[in-house]
Amino acid sequence: MKYNIKSCIPIFFVFIISACNNETKKLPILGQREPIEKIVNGKTVVDTIYQTIPNFSFMNQDSIIINNDSLSKSIYVADFFFTSCPSICPIMSKNMLSIYNKFKGNEEVKFLSHTIDPKHDTIPVLKKYATKLGVSSKQWHFLLGDKDTVYQLAKTGYMSFTAEDNKAPGGITHSGYFLLIDKEKRIRGAYDGTDETQVKQLMEDMDVLLNEYKTKN
Amino acid sequence: MRNYIVYSFFILCSVAAFMSACVNAESVKYQRYYADGSQVYKVHCQNCHMADGKGLAQLIPPLNDSTFLRTNRAKLACYIVYGLNDSIKINGIDYQFAMPAEKHLAPIDLAKVLTYITNSFGNKQGIFDVKEVDQNLNNCQ
Numbered sequence: 625m626k627y628n629i630k631s632c633i634p635i636f637f638v639f640i641i642s643a644c645n646n647e648t649k650k651l652p653i654l655g656q657r658e659p660i661e662k663i664v665n666g667k668t669v670v671d672t673i674y675q676t677i678p679n680f681s682f683m684n685q686d687s688i689i690i691n692n693d694s695l696s697k698s699i700y701v702a703d704f705f706f707t708s709c710p711s712i713c714p715i716m717s718k719n720m721l722s723i724y725n726k727f728k729g730n731e732e733v734k735f736l737s738h739t740i741d742p743k744h745d746t747i748p749v750l751k752k753y754a755t756k757l758g759v760s761s762k763q764w765h766f767l768l769g770d771k772d773t774v775y776q777l778a779k780t781g782y783m784s785f786t787a788e789d790n791k792a793p794g795g796i797t798h799s800g801y802f803l804l805i806d807k808e809k810r811i812r813g814a815y816d817g818t819d820e821t822q823v824k825q826l827m828e829d830m831d832v833l834l835n836e837y838k839t840k841n
Numbered sequence: 842m843r844n845y846i847v848y849s850f851f852i853l854c855s856v857a858a859f860m861s862a863c864v865n866a867e868s869v870k871y872q873r874y875y876a877d878g879s880q881v882y883k884v885h886c887q888n889c890h891m892a893d894g895k896g897l898a899q900l901i902p903p904l905n906d907s908t909f910l911r912t913n914r915a916k917l918a919c920y921i922v923y924g925l926n927d928s929i930k931i932n933g934i935d936y937q938f939a940m941p942a943e944k945h946l947a948p949i950d951l952a953k954v955l956t957y958i959t960n961s962f963g964n965k966q967g968i969f970d971v972k973e974v975d976q977n978l979n980n981c982q
Contacts, residue, residue, distance in 0.1 A: 710941045714889045714897050721898065756899040756938070794941075 649832050651804075654811040655783065676809040677781045682738070682769035685751040686761045690736070692809060699833050700734040701826070702803045703817055704778050706741035707753045711792070712800045716817040720802065721757060723827055724764055732834060735764040738778070740796055742771050782811070802826055806833055871956070871968045878957025881950050885943055886958075894962035900938050902931040905962040914959075914966075918951050918974045919981035948974045 655675030661668050681691040701723060705713045720735060727733040739745035745753075750766040769777075782803050789797040804813035804826060813829050815822040883892075890896050894904040904910075909931055910917065924942035928935050946954075948971050955969035 708939065708941075711888055714901055715891070717900070718891065718897050752937070753900065758898050 650836060651806075651812040651829055651833055654814065674808075674810045677805055677811075678777065680769065680773070680777055680781075682767035682774075683747060684761060684765040684767055685747060685754045687747055688761075690765050690767060695734060695736075695809075696807065698732045698734045699807055699812075699830065699837075700736055700805050701830070702736040702738065702782060702805060703801065704738050704740050704774075704782075704798050706739050706794065706796060707745050707749055708741065709794045709796070711794060712818050716800050716802075717757060719817055719820065719823045720764075721759070723802075723823065723830075724759055726827055727830065728760075728763070730834075731763075732837070733763070733830065735759075736767060737764070738767045738769065738774050740771070740774060740778070740798055741794075742768055742774070783814075804829060804833065807837065867968075874953045874956040874968055875960060877950075878953035878955070879961075881946070881954040882957050885946065886954065889940075894958070899934055899936065902929065902934075902936040903962070904958050905964065906931045907964045907966070910959050910964055911966060915977050915980065917955055917959075918948075918977040921946060921951060921954070922978065923981060948978065951978075 653674050657675065658673050659670050660673055661670055663669075677692070679692045681689055684690050701720070703716060703720060705716060707713075717737075720737070724735055739750065745766075745768060747768060750768060754761060754764065754766050767774075778798075782801075800817040802815045802817040802823070803811055804815070806812050812833055813826060815826040817823065889901045890904055891901075896903040909929075913920075920940065921943050923944075925940040928937040930936075952969050952971040952974045955974065958964070959966040959969060
């Protein structure tokens with residue numbers, strides 16, 4: 625009997641720790657925020673408006689239009705890349721692929737890779753890239769859009785950095801961030817897509833974020 | 842008779858010492874090429890071909906096809922310097938995306954990085970001498 629009680633102790637601990645985690649862990653909301661006053665039931669309350677990803681409409685590798693509405697039921701990870709990029713993109717694609725493999729088949733999770741070289745990365749090129757990478761267009765969209773629009777979206781929407789630079793390998797310099805976006809289009813995390821530990825963190829955070837929606841419903 | 846034995850022993854010893862020095866010089870050169878080559882690899886190749894040489898899915902080929910490396914040994918330096926636009930077949934899979942050129946690499950760095958590649962990731966093909974690289978570069982198509 626004694627033996628039984630002792631063996632239970634670690635299990636109790638696991639329970640306690642996991643219980644704590646579930647209740648307390650929530651991801652921060654990143655980006656600009658602005659307080660607004662509104663009247664609810666005759667009382668003035670202060671509410672916060674968070675930065676959201678502006679509406680966009682781009683074509684994916686199957687020539688299907690992807691916009692904010694088509695992503696309303698899922699959280700997603702976004703990044704910026706180009707297919708002929710010799711610097712950080714392959715390692716980013718590799719890391720994104722490992723995230724994709726973890727969440728494969730989960731319809732609540734999507735992936736968006738915006739090309740920042742629309743001149744070269746036409747729909748057929750993106751299609752070939754996706755096929756060779758071995759990913760399904762239902763979950764991972766490679767998006768083609770007008771260059772200025774994409775650069776602007778990167779800068780103001782995702783707070784990510786892209787610019788043309790003839791000195792950089794491939795002609796474009798950009799940051800290698802993976803951005804985690806929730807169903808309300810708010811930025812919930814930014815991770816260095818070339819760093820394996822941060823990518824692991826992202827995978828954990830995605831579970832946390834998915835859990836937020838589960839507990840809400 | 843005794844002198845004869847002593848002399849022959851001495852000669853044998855010196856020949857052995859001489860030969861082992863030769864072998865050591867060769868292997869020291871190989872070690873140096875290999876170590877330097879791993880640094881060149883990190884800077885110029887690893888972004889795409891990855892630290893484990895496995896490449897990326899069917900986009901970027903792995904560097905572990907020993908047969909390909911052996912049969913195309915004379916072209917390897919050219920591939921690095923001028924890049925690749927044609928598709929190549931590695932381990933039975935066609936890879937079609939272009940490989941960028943690395944024109945700025947000196948022959949000695951090419952020799953080192955090729956020594957590293959052809960002796961890593963399961964390959965074991967010995968040293969890639971700078972003379973061999975020079976010769977190969979003259980025959981690039």
